[in-house]
Amino acid sequence: MKQKNRWSRRALGLAGAGGGLAGLILALALAAAALAADVLIVTQKETYLRKTKSLLGPKVTKVQEGDELVRIEEDDTWFKAEAKGSVGWIPRSSVSQDRKVVLSGDAVAGGVRATEQSAGVRYFNPEVERQYRAGSIALDAAYKVLDRIETRKTSEDAVTRFLREGRLGDPAAWATAEAPKPAASTAPVAATPPWKR
């Protein structure tokens, strides 16, 4: 009886250890899957986590292409995520849930995390583009025009003013802007467009 109990205890111990090990492996697998599912990769060159669900909302922190964010919550359009210890909202199409997402040549050259796919970027990358445009003087000239277009940058502040002036966007922003109304001025009206005043 004593011997039987000893074997029983030993078997019980082994079974317990086996079950514990299986449980541990499972827990680790689940934890890894959960961590992978909670990582978002930024796919815009430069953008921001915002305090509110608005592309023009107050900025919390800047994030760049290739940065990893931790997902906190989500809805149909937005993710709430954490980066560098700050939490804010980012639109779904600014990030990828695929850790192997192809990044731009600029990002890879800049030393951001190189994904598995970014080592063999398909389709048009800077290398292919260089070859492509070198084949035609007219095309190369068109690319130069495009490069100039890309240097144009309209600031968020200008867009916000433009929206407010035209009674567009969030009506709450109109009221905020109107609160500190300046006293009537006798100065001549400048010839600048109304949204730039």
Next chain:
Amino acid sequence: MRHPAIAFTALTVLAAGLLTLVAMSITGCRAIESGADALANMTAGSAVSDVFRGTARMAEGMRDYSPAEEYYIGRAVSAEILSRFKVLEDPRLQEYVDLVGQSVALSNPDALQPLKGWRFTVLDGAEVNAVSAPGGFVFLTLGTVQRARTEDELAAVLAHEIAHVTLRHGIKSISSATKKKSLALILQGAGRTGAAVAGSQGDADLAQLTELTTTFAGAVQEIAGDLLTKGYSRESELEADTLGAKFLGGTGYPRAALTSYIKRLGSEGGSGGWYGTHPKAEDRLESLAALPADPAQVLTGLAVRTDRFKKVLGG
């Protein structure tokens, strides 16, 4: 009695784990579909309401193209457009049109967020034409701007183009044209970055890179030609109208501005450009008629908007 209990517990934990993993994968898919469902609900009852449910499936199928890839493809298509049209030398108008476009793009978080943001550019030319390339590049002729009577109508044209890019209509054309050949090249290892090309397989890689470039060169020229002469399918245009109208409403512009612009172009008549690349005005108006009426407040600010539009256009 405790041994079966331990085994049962271990099995329960395993089963629960597997169920959790399955549930997680389903949740991931559902998150993408639910956004599209919201758009579908907005247009429920219209002839194109299924469009936005289709967007979820399309998004799934478009995972091979990251914003970075779309950007380089878009640059190639844009360069083709710019080799045929001159950019209008009018910084004030360029700035104004860009502000209208950015206003629409940044007021709608459902719109695509391209790698380097949106670019709206006016091209010289009296004909009516507006085209967009993947990666957020939108081009419209001076004639297109001049046909608009108000800023709201100009915004309607830009919202329609933003919708095309968001729905990845250009990418769809490019994929169908090049996928087969380029995929074969990619499987051989073409298109690697410079570091890889400089390796021991340098010559072979360079030859493959050249072949890949040649494949895309032909395809992009065809696609740019299609954009400017043939246009997207009738179905894609109606999809872009519906989503564009949603973007207009999301910015605070009246959706009716899209209807009034299409009506005017339809009544004026013409050939080539916009007339050759878009469905008949009656078809588009019938499709848009299913959209809900504009709320009253959209007319607030109409005078200011029309005034600044006329100042820039010199009217």
